Amino acid sequence: xxxxxxxxxxxxSRATFDLPSRVADNLxxxxxxxxxxxxxxxxxxAILGRVFQEGDVTRTAGLNLGLHVLQALGYLPERTGQGAPxxxxxxxxxxxxxxxxxxxxxxxxxxxxxxxxxxxxxWLILNQxxxxxxxxxxxxxxxxxxxxxxxDRAIITLSAxxxxxxxxxxxxxxxxxxxxxxRLERALQMADLLRNSLAENSPADVGVLEAVLEIADSSITxxxxxxxxxxxxxxxxxxxxxxxxxxxxxxxxxRLQEDVDKLPASHTAIRRPTEARVALSLLTAVxxxxxxxxxxxxxxxxxxxxxxxxxxxIKELNQLSETLxxxxxxxxxxxxxxxxx
Numbered sequence: 001x002x003x004x005x006x007x008x009x010x011x012x013s014r015a016t017f018d019l020p021s022r023v024a025d026n027l028x029x030x031x032x033x034x035x036x037x038x039x040x041x042x043x044x045x046a047i048l049g050r051v052f053q054e055g056d057v058t059r060t061a062g063l064n065l066g067l068h069v070l071q072a073l074g075y076l077p078e079r080t081g082q083g084a085p086x087x088x089x090x091x092x093x094x095x096x097x098x099x100x101x102x103x104x105x106x107x108x109x110x111x112x113x114x115x116x117x118x119x120x121x122x123w124l125i126l127n128q129x130x131x132x133x134x135x136x137x138x139x140x141x142x143x144x145x146x147x148x149x150x151x152d153r154a155i156i157t158l159s160a161x162x163x164x165x166x167x168x169x170x171x172x173x174x175x176x177x178x179x180x181x182x183r184l185e186r187a188l189q190m191a192d193l194l195r196n197s198l199a200e201n202s203p204a205d206v207g208v209l210e211a212v213l214e215i216a217d218s219s220i221t222x223x224x225x226x227x228x229x230x231x232x233x234x235x236x237x238x239x240x241x242x243x244x245x246x247x248x249x250x251x252x253x254x255r256l257q258e259d260v261d262k263l264p265a266s267h268t269a270i271r272r273p274t275e276a277r278v279a280l281s282l283l284t285a286v287x288x289x290x291x292x293x294x295x296x297x298x299x300x301x302x303x304x305x306x307x308x309x310x311x312x313x314i315k316e317l318n319q320l321s322e323t324l325x326x327x328x329x330x331x332x333x334x335x336x337x338x339x340x341x
Contacts, residue, residue: 019173021329024177024328025325028177028324029106030178030181031179031180031184035181035189036103037104037107037129037158038158039189040073040075042215042217043069043070043075043193044066044070044089044093044151045152046066047066047070048144048148050063051063051085051086058206058207058210060207061206065197065208065211069193070089070092072192072196073192073196075092089147093151094147096134101133104129104130104132105130105133107130111126111127119168122164122165129157132153133154165182173264176263177328180256180260180324183252183253183255183259184252186252187249187252187253187256187282187317188313188314188318190239190252191249191314193212193215194212194236194240194306194310195306195311195314198212198232198235198295203295204232204235209230209232210230212239213239216239216247218239218248232295233295236294240289240294241286249286249313253282257280260276260279261279263275275320275323275327282317282320285312285313285316289309293305294306
């Protein structure tokens with residue numbers, strides 16, 4: 001085989017691609033959409049696992065929590081007291097016009113715009129996710145087992161994509177914006193979950209705590225530490241303040257701060273840019289929180305401290321998203337570009 005020699009010797013380069021703002025925007029939203037889909041899939045799976053065990057008080061509490069969270073977040077319409085919960089869930093899962101299907105299709109659409117920025121394997125995985133939710137059928141013709149299988153496969157597919165992101169992408173600004181999108185959205189989803197579960201139930205029913213841990217994919221971690229003793233403050237500490245738990249809000253905020261501090265503006269600005277200050281404020285707010293105070297009941301009922309904290313986190317996370325959009329996602333005719341550090 002003939003050896004191909006360059007006309008001029010090339011120097012070693014470890015620079016990543018220049019990143020147009022539109023590409024940064026698409027990577028950011030790819031991260032957010034995948035996390036949104038995973039959140040609603042995990043809630044739906046927790047509900048389906050409890051549908052046929054409504055006679056059990058604990059299971060009923062978990063079932064009602066899952067339905068309440070989906071309704072509070074706008075994924076399901078408010079219930080009127082009529083109709084089986086499994087029918088409403090199946091309609092959401094198989095309706096091509098539902099919120100879930102719309103966001104799955106958004107994942108594929110954004111991934112299609114990034115074909116030259118993500119690996120072939122990543123594209124195949126996200127395309128497979130879209131195919132899993134592209135089959136529509138009347139809810140009455142579906143079996144619960146098939147619906148559960150669809151949700152299980154969606155979790156596996158999304159986990160495969162997350163694995164490729166962590167192990168296959170070069171740590172440049174492209175990866176950083178994708179990770180920022182994932183961390184920001186996961187923190188938002190967890191804050192919404194805590195706000196619509198523990199903040200409204202103090203002390204929470206055992207069934208509520210079990211469902212929250214399952215939705216947050218933290219049941220095994222909790223049991224390994226506390227066995228079968230379920231307490232509000234311990235669940236909240238694990239899901240809010242534990243920076244070692246990759247599902248906690250604190251973990252997401254710590255990663256967000258690291259990512260934002262490595263963005264171009266943080267290298268050139270004399271003072272911390274706005275997005276860096278917001279990220280630091282979010283992390284500090286959680287680190288300084290006394291979890292026991294959040295679950296303490298007042299004379300008029302559950303403490304408003306957890307509700308207030310979740311509302312603040314949601315507000316400032318959305319503010320961080322808007323700040324990043326203004327700073328980096330300008331879509332002028334000549335897209336702004338920068339090189340990864």
